[in-house]
Amino acid sequence: MFRDVFWVDGMKLRRSVVWPVIVLVPIFLSVVGVNNYAEHRDVFRGENLLGWMGAWTQVVFLYGTVLCPVLVGVYAGLINRMEHMGGGWKLMLAYPITRTHVYLSKVLWVWLLIGFTTVMMFVSFWVIGWLYDVEGSFPLKTLSWMFVKGWLASLPLSALFTWVSIQWKNFGMPIALNIVFVLPNVFIINSSMGRIYPWSQPGYAMTPSDRLEYVPTDEHFFWVVIISTALFLAGGIWHFHRTELKG
Incomplete structure (x- = not known):
């Protein structure tokens, strides 16, 4: 039964504006961040931040700290907007x-x-980093793990804003x-507080550890994600069952 609900939600997203956003936003942020790094190489050299990790510090501020949490709200609003329209x-x-x-299903999407x-x-x-000739070899393993952690860190917000978007008809x-x-x-x-604040967790997880004042262990990170996700899921499902939706 869950598989059917999940498939239907996916079908509704086929022609959504979400797909251009998924493609264009990362390209835009990468160009802005890497270009800022390239234009200020002397500054990064003075801070011993030359190379891919130096360039990434400029991108992660835009994506992890600002856009990723905002996009969670946008995606949650889009996937529930269809139900709020026309008696869905x-x-x-x-x-x-x-x-x-x-x-x-909506949280997972x-x-x-x-x-x-x-x-x-x-x-x-x-x-974009390759096109701008960023120095050094690409730190595949390190960056891959940071991106995975950033994605995991967005799960609590996904549960929270699915809850919020279901309750509020206004997109x-x-x-x-x-x-x-x-x-x-x-x-x-x-x-x-960055280690536990839901809106900071994606950026915190994707920021190089030497740029953080407080560096949590992976065990601490996973426990924060698990507990906060469970709380938001429980609260959202409980409230959803007790809400009369008129849309």
């Missing part, structure tokens, strides 16, 4: 499917869309709320 919720919930399956974006970010960064409200909580990231990510 009543039609969907009239079928013999459980609300738990509906909720989990939001998370997968972030995963696709992260893969595109990885590829775009490598290609812009969840995104606006998300932006409000993203703004403090500039300060929180360099504090101990």
Whole structure:
């Protein structure tokens, strides 16, 4: 049953604007970040940050700290917007499917869309860095692990903003709320709170450890992701079961 719900949600996304976003946003951010690195090589040389990791510090600020958390809200809003229009919720919930399956399907799709974006970010960064002739060999293993952790760190937000987007019919409200909580990231990510603040976790996970004041162990990171995801899933499913959706 879950597989059917998941497949239907995927079919609804086929012609969504989400796919151009997944392709174009990583390319844009890579060009902006790597270009900034290339134009200020002398500064990075003075900080001993020449090479791929130096270039990545410019991209991760744009993607991990700002855009990744915002995109979670955008994707969650898009995948639930179809149900909010034209009586979609009543039609969907009239079928013999459980609300738990509906909720989990949407969370998984939001998370997968972030995963696709992260893969595109990885590829775009490598290609743009190569075009800009970034120094040194590409740190495949290190960057791959950072990208995987960043994707995992987006799971709690995927659960949270699926919850929010289901409750709010207005597409812009969840995104606006998300932006409000993203703004403090500039300060929180360099504090101990960055390890547990959901909006900071993607950027925290993808930032080189030598650029962080507080470096959590992988075990601590996984526990934070597991616990916060479980809390948001439980709260979202509980509330979804008790909400009368009129859309």
